[in-house]
Amino acid sequence: FSTFPGMPKWKKTHLTYRIVNYTPDLPRDAVDSAIEKALKIWEEVTPLTFSKIHEGEADIMISFAVREHGDFSPFDGPGQVLAHAYPPGQGIYGDAHFDDDEQWTKDSAGTNLFLVAAHELGHSLGLFHSTNTEALMYPLYKSFTDLAQFRLAQDDVDGIQSLYGPPPASPDNPIVPTESVPSGSETPATCDPTLSFDAVSTLRGEVLFFKNRHFWRKSLRTPEPEFHLISSFWPSLPSNLDAACEVTSRDTVFLFKGNQFWAIRGNEVLAGYPRGIHTLGFSPTVKKIDAAISDKEKKKTYFFVEDKYWRFDEKRQAMEPGFPKKIAEDFPGVEPKVDAVFEAFGFFYFFRGSSQLEFDPNAKKVTHTLKSNSWFNC
Amino acid sequence: YPLDGAEKGKDTSMDLVQKYLENYYNLPKDARQFVRRRDSGPVVKKIQEMQKFLGLEVTGKLDSATMGMMHKPRCGVPDVGG
Helix, strand or coil: CCCCCCCCCCCEEEEEECCCCCCCCCCCHHHHHHHHHHHHHHHCCCCCCCEECCCCCCEEEEEEEECCCCCCCCCCCCEEEEECCCCCCCCCCCCEEEEEECCCCCCCCCHHHHHCCCCCCHCCEECCCCCCCCCCCCCCCCCCCCHHHHCCCCHHHHHHHHCCCCCCCCCCCCCCCCCCCCCCCCCCCCCCCCCCCCCEEECCCEEEEEEECEEECCCCCCCCCEEEEEHCCCCCCCCCCCCCEEEHHHHEEEEEECCEEEECCCCCCCCCCCCHHHHHCCCCCCCCEEEEEEEECCEEEEEECEEEEEEEEEECECCCCCCEEEHHCCCCCCCCCEEEEEEEEEEEEEEEECCCCCCCCCCCCCEEECCCHHHHHH | CCCCHHHHHHHHHHHHHHHHHHHHHHCCCCCCCHCCCCCCCHHHHHHHHHHHCCCCCCCCCCCCHHHHCCCCCCEECCCCEE
């Protein structure tokens, strides 16, 4: 199974749906029951519940249309594309559209509406296509499915439960505990006053705050940060990072953990990584990096290790002579150690535990002391 | 002279291949000249990606099984990419 990039999912368990219009191929109550049955198969394996509304904006708007129907993804007449749907979200997101040039049926004579609806509603709930040919979320329509015996494949159940978990315990299906979750993977609370970060970096104008297996994604456009699993964007990256920094001129963010570092460009992990940090010119005594920041004006990248810092010349692609130097020497007030650092509005924001220091690199002094999660609109 | 029927058929199937790889497998829309030359790098890679995704034998070639798959009814959401 797979989910949409960024693993969008509904933040609530009770969802509304509305059947905006009806195909002339079937009686209205046949359409109603096909959609109801399609929702029910997802209801049975998740905590989700659905209720139908008859007017206004529902979470999942279901409609029948032909050719161009207002979403820049026109249908193509009979055959080929039967329907499409959008991942969870506001507006058109979460909606499901059915191609009314198909012959929709209650059985398998034409195109079975229940079967296609069950697949599209999988998209509306956040599932992407599966390579498992037995799965409902396999992209091709299987007209030979035995409708009477239909049930979700394990692949579908694993997929939807990776987003919403299993259904709540009930006497007839007590939840069996899954294997214990490794420590360090608890979901950190965004506004916890003791919150600290493993690493912080900019990425194409946004700021990423890494912690354990997750990261907050903060855009200047929205007051609230988004919260994601690192693996939902970069499956091959490790958790519990040490440092991260963006080299804007190369549209690349470098991420460090232990004696290795990775490179990402958007949501792509670049080939040829991880590499050893000593290829950057650190002395063998350096075992890990605490924090990193790249100054795009000066084309220099600063690496903070214990109470010292190194400077890397991006033009020459080499560590500068005369380093390491004491952090206190050039960043007074920031020593002795830092967890993370990033640059915004001409200031360096250093993180240490639950505190954050705003440092003016030109005046070489700390100008503000903040909480680490001051960017989260707490 | 009227176009040779087989030639015309080949043309429409290439259009189908182009559209299919664009719609579902992120083939860049400006790859038209590549599709014309069936054995070009980007297209072969995309065909292999599609064959792997759909559970076909990965040959990189537009064999009958692959062409058959592309004619089957399906969901309009892409198989790869965002």
